[in-house]
Amino acid sequence: MTSNKSALITGITGQDGAYLSRLLLEKGYEVNGLLARRGSDTLWRLRELGIHEQVKMIDGDLTDLSSLIRAMEQSKATEVYNLGAQSFVGTSWQQPVLTAQVDGVGAINVLEAVRIVNRDARFYQASTSEMFGLIQAEKQDEKTPLYPRSPYGVAKVMAHWATINYRESYNLHASSGILFNHESPLRGIEFVTRKVTHAAASIRLGLQKELRLGNIDAKRDWGFAGDYVEAMWLMLQQDKADDYVVATGVTTTVRDMCEIAFRHLGLNYLDHLVIDPGFFRPAEVEVLLGNPAKAKARLGWAPKTSLEQLITMMVDADIRRLGG
Numbered sequence: 001m002t003s004n005k006s007a008l009i010t011g012i013t014g015q016d017g018a019y020l021s022r023l024l025l026e027k028g029y030e031v032n033g034l035l036a037r038r039g040s041d042t043l044w045r046l047r048e049l050g051i052h053e054q055v056k057m058i059d060g061d062l063t064d065l066s067s068l069i070r071a072m073e074q075s076k077a078t079e080v081y082n083l084g085a086q087s088f089v090g091t092s093w094q095q096p097v098l099t100a101q102v103d104g105v106g107a108i109n110v111l112e113a114v115r116i117v118n119r120d121a122r123f124y125q126a127s128t129s130e131m132f133g134l135i136q137a138e139k140q141d142e143k144t145p146l147y148p149r150s151p152y153g154v155a156k157v158m159a160h161w162a163t164i165n166y167r168e169s170y171n172l173h174a175s176s177g178i179l180f181n182h183e184s185p186l187r188g189i190e191f192v193t194r195k196v197t198h199a200a201a202s203i204r205l206g207l208q209k210e211l212r213l214g215n216i217d218a219k220r221d222w223g224f225a226g227d228y229v230e231a232m233w234l235m236l237q238q239d240k241a242d243d244y245v246v247a248t249g250v251t252t253t254v255r256d257m258c259e260i261a262f263r264h265l266g267l268n269y270l271d272h273l274v275i276d277p278g279f280f281r282p283a284e285v286e287v288l289l290g291n292p293a294k295a296k297a298r299l300g301w302a303p304k305t306s307l308e309q310l311i312t313m314m315v316d317a318d319i320r321r322l323g324g
């Protein structure tokens with residue numbers, strides 16, 4: 001299908017990049033992705049969704065403004081989704097400078113490319129509930145003060161405020177989605193949900209015996225990535241740019257999430273769990289719980305997938321991948 005709508009997605013090879021690409025292709029967009037070319041099989045997610053041949057890749061990196069200007073010119077993008085990031089919180093203590101450059105300065109580079117090449121293009125910033133960190137309200141919404149607890153959170157606060165500043169300084173249609181944790185079968189294996197579903201499947205199939213985790217009392221507001229990319233698109237269809245919390249409004253401990261995953265395979269997680277202090281973080285975000293009322297009222301967005309449905313979907317996908 002030909003279309004006059006063209007999107008540019010940074011982070012197209014990541015979890016959200018894959019689901020957003022599929023959504024935009026279904027809506028008739030030309031989808032362009034910034035490809036950093038740093039891994040050996042970076043296209044696996046797009047391939048799993050069967051769309052790797054439908055997206056156009058443009059070489060570039062968030063730390064290289066010239067490549068972003070070229071990507072804007074080449075794609076003629078009318079919508080720009082900045083999803084690219086060093087997104088693993090744990091790694092941000094090992095690589096704080098890189099995280100700041102990619103997640104903080106990188107977002108400013110994309111905003112600059114939009115400002116220089118096409119000020120009418122609409123911009124989406126992948127902000128995060130990690131910015132709430134040491135929470136200042138029981139339920140976090142767009143007005144809750146930020147208190148980041150990791151180098152990742154600090155870098156994302158910079159990008160979040162840069163988005164607001166470009167909206168106010170240059171009248172760019174720049175929106176920020178403050179998304180709470182969202183997962184899927186395409187989640188990276190280092191994140192706790194996928195680590196758990198992959199371990200449960202491996203243990204069921206006799207490939208692994210134990211699961212080593214850190215703080216299992218941490219609580220997260222977990223949703224399904226496929227639902228959350230719809231909220232990103234909806235934000236860019238509004239007349240006015242704004243900031244929105246996207247969450248389920250339900251919070252669950254890592255412990256209870258493990259229980260769901262193992263129970264689905266007839267296993268008891270307590271028979272396999274080992275607490276490993278190596279996975280504790282220097283400063284922890286103990287609990288996150290979002291209030292998505294604004295997204296519901298203004299965007300008409302609501303999550304469609306429960307945590308039980310999400311985790312069982314991920315376990316089933318891991319069983320399939322492991323050949324069970």
Ligand code: NAP
Pocket residue numbers: 010011012013014015016017034035036037038039042060061062063082083084085086087088102126127128129178179180181182183188
């Ligand atoms: P992800 O799976 O880790 O994907 C990150 C993407 O960024 C990958 O495509 C990666 O490319 C790319 N990237 C990394 N460094 C780059 C660089 N220097 N230049 C260009 N691209 C680079 O993350 P995700 O879960 O899809 O999350 C998408 C975005 O939403 C991220 O910004 C994340 O911080 C944010 N976020 C995520 C959640 C969540 O729960 N998933 C919640 C709130 C906000 P490679 O494939 O080459 O590594």
Ligand code: GDD
Pocket residue numbers: 087088089090127128129130179180181182190191192193195212213214215216218219220254279280281284285288
């Ligand atoms: N990854 C991991 N591995 N986390 C563990 C483990 C473990 O072995 N054991 C306990 N946890 C706890 C972490 O300490 C944290 O409290 C919680 O599980 C969730 O960890 P992650 O799945 O790594 O996600 P996150 O909340 O730190 O960050 C994710 O969500 C953010 C939104 O709030 C990432 O997707 C970020 O990019 C995103 O911004």
